[in-house]
Amino acid sequence: QVQLVESGGGSVLAGGSLRLSCVASGDVSRIKIMGFRRRAPGRLREVVAEIDHVGKITYGDPVKGRFTISGSTAENMVHLQMNNVKPEDAAVYNCFANQWQGPGTQVTVSS
Numbered sequence: 001q002v003q004l005v006e007s008g009g010g011s012v013l014a015g016g017s018l019r020l021s022c023v024a025s026g027d028v029s030r031i032k033i034m035g036f037r038r039r040a041p042g043r044l045r046e047v048v049a050e051i052d053h054v055g056k057i058t059y060g061d062p063v064k065g066r067f068t069i070s071g072s073t074a075e076n077m078v079h080l081q082m083n084n085v086k087p088e089d090a091a092v093y094n095c096f097a098n099q100w101q102g103p104g105t106q107v108t109v110s111s
Contacts, residue, residue, distance in 0.1 A: 002026045002100040009093060009105030012085050020080040022095030022102060028076045031097045035069065036080050038091035038107075048093065049080060062088070073097075087111050 008020040024031060035050025035058075049069035051057045057069055066085075071078035082089065090109040095102040 002028060002031060002097050004095045004097055004100060004102030006093065006095045006102045006105040009107050011108040011110060012082075014085060014087055014109055014111040016085055018082045018085060018107060020082065020093055020095075020105060020107075022071075022078050022080075024076040024095075024097050028097075031073045031076065034071070034073050034078045034095070034097045036078070036093050036095055037101075038089075038093045040088075040091035043091075050096075051078060082107075085109055 002024055003026045004022055004024050006022050012018045033050055033052040036048040037045050038048050039045040047060050048063055049059045049067055051069055053073045066083050068081040087109045090107055092104040092106055094104040
């Protein structure tokens with residue numbers, strides 16, 4: 001089992017920045033990929049950004065050029081730097097590692 005804890009969510013003005021973090025604990029040697037997903041009311045869950053155990057990074061199309069994921073599975077920690085945040089970025093952001101998922105942190109965007 002892997003436990004995940006997110007931090008850094010909150011309220012941000014459109015155009016502003018926010019940084020999310022996620023720390024994994026437990027059976028971390030099994031982690032092959034970490035990242036963030038998000039889900040907004042009425043919308044499907046989508047992958048925001050992820051990084052695998054060899055350092056390959058993937059971003060969801062809506063956040064390319066604005067969000068940056070850092071950290072690594074080796075560190076059992078990832079961060080999501082969110083810049084130029086848009087109202088459509090408002091959602092619950094869940095950290096994930098393999099099939100495990102954290103409880104989520106709310107991001108609210110004010111225009």
